[in-house]
Amino acid sequence: MSLSGWVCVVTGASRGIGRGIALQLSEAGATVYITGRQETSLKQTAAQVKERGGNCVPVICDSTKEKDIEDLFERIKREQNGRLDILVNNAYAGVQAIFENMGKKFWETDPSIWDSINNTGLRGHYFFSVYASRIMVAQGQGLIVTISSMGGLRYLFNVPYGVGKAACNRLAADMAVELKKRGVASVSLLPGAVQTELVTQLVLEKETPQGGDPTVRSQQIRFSGNYFSCFSLLLNLFSLAQLKEVFANGESTEVSGMCIVNLAKDKHLMSLTGKILLTCDLAKRYGIKDIDGRSVTDYTSLTFLLSRVPYLSWLSAVVPSFIHLPRFVLTLTSNRF
The missing domain is CATH 3.40.50.720 (NAD(P)-binding Rossmann-like Domain)
Incomplete structure (x- = not known):
């Protein structure tokens, strides 16, 4: 071993x-x-x-x-x-x-x-x-x-x-x-996105409102998203149904x-x-x-990111999976200069 x-x-x-x-x-x-x-x-x-x-x-x-x-x-x-x-x-x-x-x-x-x-x-x-x-x-x-x-x-x-x-x-x-x-x-x-016990309880087993109401934002369950993804600026765009999908396909x-x-x-x-x-x-x-x-799941993949953005998700079907978010963009999210 x-x-x-x-x-x-x-x-x-x-x-x-x-x-x-x-x-x-x-x-x-x-x-x-x-x-x-x-x-x-x-x-x-x-x-x-x-x-x-x-x-x-x-x-x-x-x-x-x-x-x-x-x-x-x-x-x-x-x-x-x-x-x-x-x-x-x-x-x-x-x-x-x-x-x-x-x-x-x-x-x-x-x-x-x-x-x-x-x-x-x-x-x-x-x-x-x-x-x-x-x-x-x-x-x-x-x-x-x-x-x-x-x-x-x-x-x-x-x-x-x-x-x-x-x-x-x-x-x-x-x-x-x-x-x-x-x-x-x-x-x-x-x-x-990790399928921890807490996430399973608070996200995956949480009932989604009928019709997947997009007004039910991730803010309501944000506290359980300590390990969400490397592009958290999209968090507020996600409905509960979308978050459940992300975590359902998340890492063990x-x-x-x-x-x-x-x-x-x-x-x-x-x-x-x-x-x-x-x-x-x-x-x-x-x-x-x-x-x-x-x-x-590669959370820096442009295919993944586009699939989570309303009105742009259709692009995920035509964008090559090997195209990724440049790492300098992650750096810029914390840049204050």
Whole structure:
């Protein structure tokens, strides 16, 4: 197996993308330490990993508590002879806060929402990265992957969310600058539309109004779209029916894991360090198919984008599928100069 003997940490692996990543890393042969705050859900992930022949170590760890994080890495050093190959910063605890304050402006919201959104999903990532890097730098190699969102490039949900996700991208990029000469890579990974448990509950199982009323905009369920797509400026153009279609054809939670497995073994990994990487791009780079054999949707494909725009969808039938949105356009979405 490609990662046999490797040691990995995946934070927030109780469910969703974190669980999918843990499954793929363990299936590739790695020993995976998974963290979360709920023992029951962690054990469920561990049991699923075991069923598939993998090796998983569930650890109750609160990403907001430095002592928990320090203890985890001390344990890894003891149990794995000081080896650590991959850290995946995935933990996030802000969904409920986003949902409860949907539609409010930042001055109308209790400022404590900042901590609810960014203590785990930003501060925690930094602390995990510090302790992981101390091991990786000492051994002269390693990979840190920070799961990100389009909210880091343009407004999405609320101010604390966008600032936190932009900071995650900057965290990955700036760590890459300091780690590169030590043989350690750091990247942001931006998944597409992912069929997480939350998305299934809030989008796929949500009843569409009769006739697919286009006035039912995605704003109503935006809080569940943390991992929507790399062209989120079209979000407000989507009806609920369209969103259901997008997510129905979305990535499984394991695509991100497949990308990380291939990325870790890439001989040219250091040429990618510091970058924001899209799962659809990595799927093309490595020839990845989803677990059910489907192709991974390319959200930068002009064919896909046109198919989602009212009155222009007919063009998607005549535009070649190999034409993509230039990457500089994504950069421009956050350009303020």
